[in-house]
Amino acid sequence: MNIGLFGYGKMGKMIEQIAQQRGHAIVAKVDVETEEISFKTMDVAIDFSTPDAAFGNITQCFENNVPVISGTTGWLDNYENALDICKQKQSAFIYASNFSLGVNVFFELNAQLAKMMKGLDQYKASMEEIHHTQKLDAPSGTAITLAEGIIANTEYKEWKLEEQGDKTIPITSKREGMVPGTHTINYESLVDTIEIKHTAHNREGFALGAVIAAEWIKGKTGVFSMKDVLNLN
Ligand SMILES: NC(=O)c1ccc[n+]([C@@H]2O[C@H](COP(=O)([O-])OP(=O)(O)OC[C@H]3O[C@@H](n4cnc5c(N)ncnc54)[C@H](O)[C@@H]3O)[C@@H](O)[C@H]2O)c1
Ligand SMILES: O=C(O)C1=N[C@H](C(=O)O)CCC1
Numbered sequence: 001m002n003i004g005l006f007g008y009g010k011m012g013k014m015i016e017q018i019a020q021q022r023g024h025a026i027v028a029k030v031d032v033e034t035e036e037i038s039f040k041t042m043d044v045a046i047d048f049s050t051p052d053a054a055f056g057n058i059t060q061c062f063e064n065n066v067p068v069i070s071g072t073t074g075w076l077d078n079y080e081n082a083l084d085i086c087k088q089k090q091s092a093f094i095y096a097s098n099f100s101l102g103v104n105v106f107f108e109l110n111a112q113l114a115k116m117m118k119g120l121d122q123y124k125a126s127m128e129e130i131h132h133t134q135k136l137d138a139p140s141g142t143a144i145t146l147a148e149g150i151i152a153n154t155e156y157k158e159w160k161l162e163e164q165g166d167k168t169i170p171i172t173s174k175r176e177g178m179v180p181g182t183h184t185i186n187y188e189s190l191v192d193t194i195e196i197k198h199t200a201h202n203r204e205g206f207a208l209g210a211v212i213a214a215e216w217i218k219g220k221t222g223v224f225s226m227k228d229v230l231n232l233n
Pocket of ligand 2: 073097098131135136139140141142143180181
């Protein structure tokens with residue numbers, strides 16, 4: 001398969017390695033200095049760029065009939081607009097805040113635990129995410145997806161950075177060294193704490209998941225999720 005990379009930073013380079021190991025060709029490496037993009041030979045585009053660049057990259061691909069896998073976080077104010085353009089152009093799209101298999105299992109575990117905690121008012125939910133110091137957005141996209149999973153299955157109404165409140169999930173974002181991504185969810189009562197945690201050891205899991213999603217989407221039309229790709233039910 002011929003892949004166009006949008007964003008050739010830490011993730012773009014890791015995706016290149018994994019894609020080549022799996023027999024794919026990288027036909028474009030689009031980054032901030034790129035002046036001209038040839039879409040003709042691209043079977044699929046993988047966007048891991050920046051919050052400011054993602055929407056433009058994604059919609060350019062749809063306009064040129066190229067399906068998109070996007071892992072960029074921090075651009076979701078424009079998510080519904082991107083879906084409209086994808087549908088208009090009869091293209092295909094997967095966005096995931098986290099492409100790793102482990103985190104996608106963790107998303108399911110989080111939803112199951114939230115269902116069990118619903119109505120147990122003696123417990124207060126909170127979340128902590130830790131990432132490297134170069135990360136531009138906070139909280140992480142993964143933390144937002146986890147908070148949405150709790151909100152969908154409990155009486156919590158919203159998440160906020162740090163802020164407390166009965167119906168608010170407080171998220172603490174820490175930026176330390178080279179940490180690839182650690183997410184912890186706590187339910188704390190006066191007598192005990194229930195904690196679930198996912199720790200990424202490196203970026204390979206994110207990159208492999210994105211390449212698997214690109215293999216899966218080829219030839220399809222529509223908007224999908226990693227749940228579809230991984231058949232997690
Ligand atoms: N979904 C996931 O599984 C997952 C995993 C890791 C990182 N991410 C997200 O992916 C994004 C990239 O992460 P990273 O660690 O590779 O960051 P990075 O800073 O190392 O790389 C981003 C690259 O995008 C480039 N860029 C800037 N403007 C651009 C434009 N207009 N077009 C194309 N490229 C442009 C930058 O020059 C840089 O090379 C971030 O939003 C991060 O949160 C998601
Ligand atoms: O390194 C990053 O940046 C990461 N971003 C994603 C997020 O915001 O959740 C996934 C984990 C790594």
